[in-house]
Amino acid sequence: VVMKEVSGLRLLETTLKEAFSLAEVVVVSGDSDSSLFVKNEMGRAAVSCIKERLVDSKKIVAVTGGTTLAAVANMMTPEIKHPDVLFVPARGGLGENVQNQANTICAKMAEKSMGQYRLLHVPDQLSDEAYKSIVGEPSIREMIQLIKSASMVVHGIGDAMTMAERRRTSSEDLEKIKKGHAVGEAFGYYFNQKGEVVHKVKTVGIQLDDLKNNKCVIAVAGGSSKAKAIRAFMQQAHHSILITDEGAAKELVRDF
Numbered sequence: 001v002v003m004k005e006v007s008g009l010r011l012l013e014t015t016l017k018e019a020f021s022l023a024e025v026v027v028v029s030g031d032s033d034s035s036l037f038v039k040n041e042m043g044r045a046a047v048s049c050i051k052e053r054l055v056d057s058k059k060i061v062a063v064t065g066g067t068t069l070a071a072v073a074n075m076m077t078p079e080i081k082h083p084d085v086l087f088v089p090a091r092g093g094l095g096e097n098v099q100n101q102a103n104t105i106c107a108k109m110a111e112k113s114m115g116q117y118r119l120l121h122v123p124d125q126l127s128d129e130a131y132k133s134i135v136g137e138p139s140i141r142e143m144i145q146l147i148k149s150a151s152m153v154v155h156g157i158g159d160a161m162t163m164a165e166r167r168r169t170s171s172e173d174l175e176k177i178k179k180g181h182a183v184g185e186a187f188g189y190y191f192n193q194k195g196e197v198v199h200k201v202k203t204v205g206i207q208l209d210d211l212k213n214n215k216c217v218i219a220v221a222g223g224s225s226k227a228k229a230i231r232a233f234m235q236q237a238h239h240s241i242l243i244t245d246e247g248a249a250k251e252l253v254r255d256f
């Protein structure tokens with residue numbers, strides 16, 4: 001029975017990998033919508049993926065926020081091969097609970113892996129004016145350069161409406177997100193089911209275009225309720241790595 005279950009997961013992995021032209025897919029057993037244990041298992045799988053893909057000369061890892069990335073940080077273990085790995089937040093704070101903010105997750109990953117970290121003390125969701133003056137600050141500018149130079153980006157994907165509500169989005173933006181039929185969110189970008197951007201939060205830090213520059217991009221997202229969001233993001237994330245769970249994977253392959 002165990003073998004059968006494992007081969008079922010492997011089949012889900014290869015099916016998803018081919019369907020979205022991804023570099024690698026890992027599917028852990030279960031559904032993280034209903035079990036914290038499964039979210040932690042995704043975290044464990046993400047940690048081994050991060051470790052496998054760290055390269056000697058490139059050791060800057062940018063991480064986003066969210067409960068899934070918090071699970072990745074929880075499962076982090078000391079990194080012996082690359083003790084000088086540097087963790088940076090992919091973006092500023094998001095008005096999320098402190099344990100789910102990119103800065104917190106970044107510091108925790110560094111602590112648990114015995115690596116280094118640098119933080120970005122900038123609110124997300126900036127007005128045009130504040131954005132211009134903040135990116136003009138030399139220390140912030142230097143930090144943004146460092147973040148953009150990351151060789152690896154580990155990020156979450158959220159359901160669009162869940163994320164919009166969680167981040168106390170203005171009613172005007174909420175309207176835009178609804179009208180655009182957004183189903184998924186990552187890096188402050190909201191995607192419709194074709195993977196087109198229908199709304200973007202103005203933020204400092206990693207932009208979608210930055211992901212194209214030869215980076216190792218690892219998405220960690222699971223739960224059957226996130227299947228639509230994952231599909232939306234993956235439409236335009238070719239060559240990424242996806243760490244997910246059976247709940248989401250089964251829902252994703254249902255339409256193939």
Ligand code: G3H
Pocket residue numbers: 064065066067068069156157158163185186187188
């Ligand atoms: O951008 C997506 C969110 O960070 C995902 O958050 O892992 O708590 O669902 P979550």
